[in-house]
Amino acid sequence: MTQCLNPNCLKSNPPETIFCQSCGKKLILVEDLGNGIELEMVYIPGGTFFMGSPDNEEEKKENETPQHEVTLPPFYMSKYPITQEQYQVMMDKNPSIFRGKNRPVENVSWYDAIEFCQNLSTKTGKIYSLPSESQWEYASRAGTTTSSSELVNDDGNYPDAYVPKKEFRKETTDVGSFLPNTFGLYDMQGNVWEWCQDIWHDNYDGAPTDGSAWETQGDISTRVLRGGSWYYISLYCRYAKRSYDYVDFHSNVMGFRVVSFVSRS
Template sequence: MAEIQHNRKAAKQLWVRVLAASPADPEAIDGIERLSRDSGTASEPLPPVSPPAPTPRAVTPAPDPKASPAQMPKRPKSSPARSKAAPQQTGSSEPRRLSLPYSLNSPASRRNAIKIVGFAGGSIGATLIGRALLQLDSNTPTDSDTTVVPANTPLAASAFASFDFDTVKVNETGEITSREAKQGKVFKEAVGDVTFNMVAIAGGSFMMGSPEGQGGEDEKPQHEVTVPSFLMSKYPVTQAQWRAVAGLPKINRNLTANPAHFEGDDRPVEQVSWDDATEFCQRLTKHTDREYRLPSEAEWEYACRAGTTPPFYFGETLTSDIANYDANYTYGSGPKGEYRQQTTEVATFPANAFGLYDMHGNVWEWCLDHWHENYEGAPADGSAWLEDGEADRRVLRGGSWDSIPVYCRSADRYWVARDLSYNYVGFRVVCASSWTLG
């Protein structure tokens, strides 16, 4: 109709949208070629395409990324939840341009794009898709633009304060058999009226993953990793902390001030994507002049285990008296318990031996690493595994309020696409600044 009415601009937008959704569509290819012949050129820049009107973000169960014919499905179990309209984003929003129906941040995706050029029909397909690739949404950061170089000022012993905490141990039936008072060291980073309590984690070596007879194949092979010292936030990032950092100047992308479904200043923030969490770390880094980032998967498991080897840092099983998860299900000989169906305030339950809270349950936590199907070829130095793997899929650890206990184990691994957000996914930060307590 647009062509009949000689509205070439509208017609081209229409055919471009059709080709973006179905690159081999012959009518769309013919339409583009016809318009090019009529105008006498095939190199006119593609016009911006307006995005659809925003709709309220529904909280829906995550797709099951691990489901395959060769292995049991594994996912964070999610119950239906009321949708919550996304609040207005802070800062200005740049116009979005034509986006293909997939990400091009991984080699595999780029290979798929090359295949589509072939299917699209010769030079016109290459011209159209090539231009489309250059007009992808610039608000999505890649690995190369997610690092802010800090001054990395060393922290002296005087910068740390002592803090007291309690730990517990349980037996195979979930009965608490011991309680122990401990003390740790914490560096307090202030951002406005909120404070990040960064716990000093001494470096060391540990066995990462699960031994034979325990856990899934993605937790194998169990291997020794040596992790340097680092600082890790005592709790998952809270909603109050999120708001403080979301109010800092933008680095690469906008952040919503109040994204969480379960609201409360001292509850963990959730419904934030890996890309959102990375932007958060970048802003915190620039504001403090110290390097804040997501933990590597090895750092996360080392910090979670805190020197322990059983499935949980509490012992051989988990109970709802010491963690927030779906206790309608049990692990080993442990008991059933309360299923709260929501997040809880951080530090509601006992800490591990390093003084870290909520490493089992409450919210899944983003890690820096690409997703890999197993540990073959994994780094042994505690660094994030950013070679190969699937860059668009990022690692999650720890389980959530909606997870069955097997998914809350210290060694359990999961992944979600980096641009997705759910009401059971949050994160905590680490600081790579050098420090000494000696």
């Protein structure tokens, strides 16, 4: 079902309405995963943005260049990183090191994340996948052109030009513990690195400009990670920061979130 961010407007909207007809606010797609556990998917409007680091960004890495324009259609993205209770109900296991039903699932490989998406697609009859790298950065930036956000769970002992010194919690936190971005997404920086669909490439030369995942060329055994984590300093939580690992690698700094298409029917 879908529901307005304002519950008072719920009854005024027919099923699958993208924007509330009363207040104009975004809708959230809610999937029932079973056992009373739900998955909230936030509507992300389509648009155009500049992906990667501009020439004047401090700590810019060559793999974040060249900055290029990407135009994406609308999509849904999970409001939070997939939690341990969501993973448990879909996969019948919980590999996480830092236990807590509302903490992000971690210690999952790219293959594990793909299997979750396949199970979710089978259960719902919809197509769920990992986000493309451009979907991830577009949703993370949410219209901003700054470098990063202060409101993240990271190693706060090392301030930089953008973020002051803050607490280092030394573990994951419950999803939603910090304020959301403008799109209504939580924990896009810090907490856990998030797997993307894309194969790793050393730079953006030849990257898609339509929001799709880059799954040609490169080494198919390595996939992109985004967002930084509780263990990494603030510079690793910049919007443009990129990393990667092997598809079968597990770590307590790695999790994921999912996306789905917007129905046009």
